[in-house]
Amino acid sequence: MSSSLSSVYSPSGSADAAATGVAHGHGAAVGGVLKRCRELVRPSLVEAVGRLHPWTGEMAAYALGWSDAAGTPDPGGSEGKGVRQALAVLGAEAVGADGGVAVAGAVAVELVHTFSLLHDDIMDGDGLRRQRPAVWKAYGTGPAVLAGDALLALAVQCLAEAPGPWTGEAVRRLSGTLNTLVHGQAEDLRFERRPWSGAGAVDPGQYRSMAEGKTGSLLGCAIALGAVLGGAPAGTVAVLEQAGRHLGVAFQAVDDLLGIWGEPAVTGKPVHGDLRLRKKTYPVLAALAGGGPAARELAVLLEAPGLLDGAAAAHAAMLVEEAGGRAAAREEARRHLDAARRGLRGVSLARGAAEDLDALLACLLDRSW
Template sequence: MTTIAHTPTPHTLAALTTRRARALTEPLLREAVSRLEPWMALISSYHLGWCRADGSPAESDSGKAVRPALALLAAEAVGAPAEAALPGAAAVELVHNFSLIHDDIMDGDEERRRRPTAWKEYGVPGAILAGDALQVLAFDVLLAGGGPLGQVAAGHLTLALRELVDGQARDIQFAARPWSGPGTVTVAEYRAMAMGKTGALLAGASAIGAVLGGADEPLARTLAEAGGQLGLAFQCVDDILGIWGDPAVTGKPVRGDLRERKKSLPVIAALAASESAADQLADLLADRQSVGDEGAAEGGSETALLKAADLIEECGGRRACEREAELALARAHDLLDLVPMPAEVRAQYTALADSCVARVT
């Protein structure tokens, strides 16, 4: 009987690519985390979904593993086995989770992946220290396991981390900017913020994987630029999901970013529109009694939140954000086309890249 080989769909191939990255990287992550001070190891393991708050084993969501997947694919794209990039894949995942722990504290988020966040379970001081521990551990893993190229790869991780912090700082400062008139956040400023906050670590993962795979600097830079564009696309999609996402899929409340009054791209693009609806939106978002925690406390914000979401669509904010994601994805594909790589690796790259935008299309 002849067996017919079936080519997986792009969605399935993307899932297989990230699943492989998780399977290859997790043993190294677990070994690294086990070396931390016991309390730090407990908090980190809980955040990573490996255990319950009391330390008993659990199988919870550990995240998408997009960054490790990019590191492994970058090594394969330049002709090395995926295993060459494992220290880099683990390092970028540790840095990513350091940033998530600290983000949850800064944003006051009480849930992540449908569980209480680390700071809710263990307190803010413990969560801050656990995040710091993961950041230091990332460099330890990379320098110890990266061989002669580990130091070069660590330079790329340092750059990514600096740009990530810069992007996060810009995002925080956006909150103090006005909703209308001089000083409003521009789309160009948003793009620079997102390229740092989200794009930098995807770029770093790609560069690190390529370097550990033996690539020269120009080739590593091309793959890094592609990763950065994927990060921009990914952040745009996150912004769309933050307003219109299905809570059953995102694990977050619908219109949550509006409730937190975030200056995400759909909002920024809508406010820049020359329509009267943009003025209505600015007035609505500026009123904490209508949109925000005060309104929610009074039970009156849901109508205002729905109105704000409708005004954003009316002003073209959602479509502008979708378009930005599509353009960033196209730029990523153009950059990947410049890199000669095995067909099966290119197929995985393409599927993974497209999955960044397919979450909302």
């Protein structure tokens, strides 16, 4: 794997396609920032994955969009937008350091993110990821679990080997984030067993807390790692991390919108996919919490046994919107993006990086990816 990984990864394929997708819908500036940060991190990420066992390395390359399930280069594969990588790099640049000092942190958070996707897809039963079979579907459940474990171990190792005086603090921060991430995932899984209405039902506030742990913690960690490795004082690091957590909650709210109303060709998931699986997401929970006839009809529909077919899922989506869930999720995202902006403006940051961060925040509410 390590000897052929550079040929498996196609720098002119999936990475540029991802940047183009962001630029087309959300502004060339953001697409350029994401592309620049990915290209800075890419060599170290490729080198890190090349250290894995050939089999787990092959699965990692597939998960990252570099190759197909046969281990051959896949220029059409999607590696994602690299938001977490960019946050790490921008975190360092925002405190006046060169973005290169954050590369180890960016590699670590990208590996952790990929690990979490591998395991999440298994736990959620999601068979598709980025418009092709999830790793567990392509390789099997056991191998996918093993590949996720390998990526997690590699993430900690890569960060622990980073040069400089701040490595210990960076590793401690990542370790704490991993515990928070698992806590959030545990809550998400427990939500599946709770009723849709009545005593014990999940409310939007509980979902928000889960999202901050499951999604917000890693985005907050990404920008904080950049700042830590850039030598920032503790107060500045704390503000940046909290801004990243707000960004993560907003990111999850928009993800939930896309899980119901997203374009399958862009999201890689079927239309109304989250409703078909009866996932407890923010738009649905907000709709149920609002009360009214549409909310009551929605609760009855969701409490019926079995998966929802296409017609039932489409009707459920209409009820969620009618009950105000779609608007509530957009407002949730907007509120947390505004909180992230306020936090970033409350500390002294390097102008260029601050502008890049603000542009990234501005594009997320209306993203389609």
